[in-house]
Amino acid sequence: MNNNESLKNTRLLGWRELHPIGSYVVEPMSTIKNTTGSWRTERPVIDQDACIRCRTCWMYCPEPAILELKKPYATKAGKRYDLTYEIDYDHCKGCGICAHECPVKAIKMVPEGGEE
């Protein structure tokens, strides 16, 4: 598999410039630089007022591209939460598991490329 996204953003180093043992990847979790968000055809959108903070979407995301933030939120109905779930659109591939598994249907899949 030739991953074009990652190559675009990476300078191709010469053998003298690589780590002395070039085949080792010494920076852990560095795929984060690789923005797989461009793969999406549909994007999940969370309705923060409908969300019950059950962690289901976060739990089942294989990327992971759902961020669990310590960010207080008060719903229109006046319910207060300490946590907020947001989508990491840089990496979300738009598989839709989160929307499908959400027990309260608080996540909608919206076609990419349309108006926001």
Added chain:
Amino acid sequence: MSLTVIKSRIGREIIRDRVAITSNYAAAYAAKDAEVDVVAAYPITPQTPAVEKMAEFIANGELSAEYIPVESEHSALSALIGASAAGARVFTATSSQGLLYMFELLYIASGLRLPIVMGLATRAVSAPISIHGDYQDFAATRDSGWVIMIASSAQEVYDSIIMAYRIAEDNRVLLPVMVSYDGFLMSHTTEPVELYDADTIRGFAPKRLNRPILDSSKPITMGAMAVPEWYYEIKYQLIEAMHNSMGVIREVHDAFNRTFSRNYRLVEGYMLDDADYAVIAYGGIWGNVKRAVNEARKRGIKAGALRLRLFRPFPTDELIEMISDMKTVAVIDRAVSPGAAIEGPVAMEVATALHSRGLSTPVVSVVHGLGQRTVYSRDVAKLIKIINDSQPWDLTKSTMYMGVREYGNEG
């Protein structure tokens, strides 16, 4: 060398003991004295006594190491790749089919730049199955990215393995090292070996861990997948490490000779100074070749001999320096590359080495000793006579197969 020399060396307290052991045992003693952390091995004739001895050392508490009695050679080298990646000093030994079963891992071990040291009791390759010694398994490792040494005596097996750890673990190298020795002819032959004092060995080849390892406090990824944009550069680093290893190997040889009063060279010559012909050999038949040279000299033929201690990296400079004046060189291989332009694998290397330096010395490729057919010194003497009596370019057209029967009952 006389008795008094040996005594004086022991007197200098470098020598811990002088024992009579086989090359298999010498390999095991060396790994023990190098204080390896992990051994993983699978038995195969003729290597078996080497790994039995390792197991015995560990069982008796003479060596504090983990012994993994793996279920195959494939797993032996796999386990050592894991152990070495986790920072352990490791050892195994194998032969023939076992080496071939490891083959995929040979390339991975060097590609992952792991300083694994392995003994190879060389043996013929099936089919037909043969448990006996030749160098076919060894020859197959040519392109694997391992540093490959060849010993000619049990002492040299012991010494080479100690050197191997220092070479392999050198930051400029970080490549696996194979130390090969003849199956049976050496692996099962009892001969004198001087074992060195543990502190001296420790001082000479200290365990170095100045390389990245699998460590949860500093996570790295080993064995990543390289796409065409990256593979070549990473592979080239290995090639460069192999180039660098030549200088390191020379340094280590010099240091070893100084520390242990030896006289190892990458290429060893015998009566070459005024020689017209050189017979090139490697491994356990070296003594037979020297005996043949003595015979030839008695008959007035100016023959000399030369042996290779190193196959990878190939010691081209040392070799050329010693043979550039020869009228003809003959290389005795106990392995074959059927259908090659020159069918003796080392003969091919020698011819290439000469050619790369603009020399056109005729190289006679001789194959003998397949499946441990005895290479008598008289066979080598006969070879020298043939070379002396022939036009060299007549002999280079095809590989000479000595000792093979064309029809039965030839005397």
Added chain:
Amino acid sequence: MAMKVKLAKSFFDITREEYLAPGHTACPACGALLTARLVLKAAGPDVIVVNPTGCLEVTTTIYPYTAWGVPYIHVAFENAGAVASGIEAAIKSLNKNGSLKRNTKVLVIAGDGGTYDIGLQALSGMLERGHGVLYVLYDNEAYMNTGIQRSGGTPKFARTTTMPAGTVIRGKIEKKKDIMSIVMAHHIPYAATANVAFPIDLVNKVRKALSYLNEGPAFIHVLAPCPPGWGFSDEKMIEIARLATETGYFPLYEWDRDRLIINPPSDMYMDKRLRKSLREFVKAQSRWSHVTDEEIKGLEKDIDDFLNYLWRLSMGSGVPTPYA
């Protein structure tokens, strides 16, 4: 005795910390990646991961990046058990010789090809020698990395590119290999099945397995659906995985020191009437689109037989109780 394990009771008992980064190149909704993510959360940072060749490897380690936040090594396809044995031995030896003071756990995460088939010998060797390694099998039931070829883990009648559904041969002719029984036959301390649709159960089994490693090896067989390989749309990955257990196709059970325990919710599905119809599971996947109702009955019979076998094992080896 194994040490007391802290078990998760809700999703919120699982760490927020991630050890597998996004930006990997697995297909959307990949069951294998979710398995790895959950296993790492359960295991924590003091681990070394061995991963044989497969989807997980090629999608997480494309040079010059890695998705892994823990030490990771890929060596080859068929030898994860042996590589892990070596690492475990090295940790033991280095601790003994004083050059390391860490009780790092060794973890294999391997696919079905690298476990059922080409890696079986190395796995068996590792189990037989008793190395303290947790071997996690993520089972997506075929060679997905090379484009959906049959493996020993592929179920009966499933269509693969090397056993297509033709007019004469109806996909894979043979049954799925019972890898758990093979593993259990080594009488290791702990083996279990798990499913990405049941993360709490999965995480607890990993924690429990890790607590056994001072006694010997542990093995967890995780069902990890593959949307392109099985033929269903991405968002249904968890639903399909859940159905696999709810229909009895992939029961959850554990082998705990020679005792077989059928875990919830599979204990409930021992009663055939409570199971969902297998048809629902089979017909949701295009790998089985050619399968007839008659053939589904045959598959159901196989499930009945297997669950019966499990039931007898569990009754024969002690009273089944939920783990705690």
Added chain:
Amino acid sequence: MESETYEIIFFGRGGQGAVTAAQITALAAVSKGLYALAYPEFGPERRGAPVRSYLVVSTEPVEAREPIEEPNMSIVFGPDLLRVNPEIIRRTRDYIIINARRYETVEPYLRIFKGGIIYINAYDLSTKYLDKAIVNTAMLGALLRVFDILTVEDVAYAASKFFGSKLGKLNAELIRIAYNESRVIK
């Protein structure tokens, strides 16, 4: 110092310890500061099949590794081996060391041999001291009658080191006794 080299072949049958005998002698030589090379005729181990084991002991390093063709001494573990290996009499240069229950049984074969002969009844001696007819160490005792580069104590010590405490002591003693019991025929 004048260089001295001895080439010896042990003729035995698989299981009789011909290989071990050569190794023990090599060990004795090496412990003494000499050089030695001991190598079996290589092959799969087969109990009962004729085997031979080669030994070179020298004051100089021994380098050549090829079968010995004209040994200084041949050590023959049983009368049958003289029949199986008729070349022994033709090729041995100096001494044949022969084991037989009675010398008369081998005398007709050895009559034509021009060198020296040492006779020993190693069967009975080893049965008496080791409880089994493994004749190799008894044969070494007999060899030492004519192999004066090593002493009985050199070899007895090597045997005790080789076999370890209990068996080593018995074998060392057997070597001493065999040395005394063996007979120089000519």
